[in-house]
Amino acid sequence: MNSDFKLITGIEVELSDKIKSAYTENEDGFEAVVSAEKISQLVNSFTALLDEPVFFFLELPKNADENDEGYDVYYLDNCTIPVAKAIMKRYGELLVQDGISRFGFGSHSSNEEVYVMNYQQICIYSPEKTRARALLGDLGIEKTDKLHTMWEGFSEDTPGICMRVDVNGENVFDIPENLKSEGMYKAKA
Numbered sequence: 513m514n515s516d517f518k519l520i521t522g523i524e525v526e527l528s529d530k531i532k533s534a535y536t537e538n539e540d541g542f543e544a545v546v547s548a549e550k551i552s553q554l555v556n557s558f559t560a561l562l563d564e565p566v567f568f569f570l571e572l573p574k575n576a577d578e579n580d581e582g583y584d585v586y587y588l589d590n591c592t593i594p595v596a597k598a599i600m601k602r603y604g605e606l607l608v609q610d611g612i613s614r615f616g617f618g619s620h621s622s623n624e625e626v627y628v629m630n631y632q633q634i635c636i637y638s639p640e641k642t643r644a645r646a647l648l649g650d651l652g653i654e655k656t657d658k659l660h661t662m663w664e665g666f667s668e669d670t671p672g673i674c675m676r677v678d679v680n681g682e683n684v685f686d687i688p689e690n691l692k693s694e695g696m697y698k699a700k701a
Contacts (some may be wrong), residue, residue, distance in 0.1 A: 518548040522611025524673040530660040533653045542636040550651050551608045557647050558626045562619040565590040568599050571614040585699040586688045611674035613684040631662040
């Protein structure tokens with residue numbers, strides 16, 4: 513077990529020694545696997561670099577009784593950087609620790625985006641890579657030729673488990689309702 517890499521509360525997996533905070537570069541930006549304690553800082557730091565207006569998005573698993581797999585996507589458009597910071601201050605722990613949701617922030621004008629996915633994988637879309645590369649390095653997230661993800665260790669005997677997390681009596685399904693008055697809406701399928 514890798515003791516340097518910390519799991520978020522909302523997942524249970526057998527952690528390989530190969531898993532570490534690391535990233536690879538691709539044509540569109542970066543793919544990373546990030547230890548739990550570094551996720552909020554990465555999101556906050558990258559979001560602070562975005563050109564305004566920015567947007568916040570949240571992907572939630574569809575309701576089980578809708579007989580539909582996949583995610584509902586919610587957006588809060590035309591935010592300022594201070595609003596994005598406020599969202600992370602208010603909901604950051606819940607967003608990061610939850611195992612079933614995915615979220616991120618992006619810029620309407622530069623098309624840059626940070627996208628936090630399942631099992632602590634993060635994609636950064638950024639045509640201008642210098643700032644993002646420096647940010648990853650500052651957080652101790654190393655560049656690697658081969659990114660190892662938690663998916664590699666899944667089998668019938670050792671499946672990955674994602675769980676909903678409650679923080680201060682709230683869960684991720686409360687966020688769209690709480691931000692509805694601010695303009696958060698559900699994307700049409």
